[in-house]
């Protein structure tokens with residue numbers, strides 16, 4: 606999804622136990638990603654800032670339904686070998702817009718437009734003589 610590999614994202618991952626005695630991770634990340642603008646197709650620096658609270662369950666443990674429906678935090682399976690970078694990547698992917706765009710930019714001109722006149726323009730001219 607990146608237009609280039611420049612850019613740095615720094616993150617802090619902290620483990621704690623919440624008030625109910627459940628293990629949680631808090632993930633804070635910010636930085637700038639190089640995304641491709643979906644309008645002009647050039648690279649754009651996109652600042653990312655995310656804060657996630659993740660509740661942990663042991664691999665193979667069913668995740669309670671009320672946790673799945675909770676929007677405030679995600680519940681993930683995690684063991685001692687949790688892949689931190691994969692987790693970070695996943696959270697970043699969730700944060701990235703599906704179709705990033707500059708606030709204002711122009712779509713690239715189609716190559717065909719450089720040609721003098723398309724056959725369709727000539728046809729359109731036949732329809733009405735008043736137009737020039």
Ligand SMILES: [Zn+2]
Nearest residue numbers: 642645707710
């Ligand atoms: Zn653009």
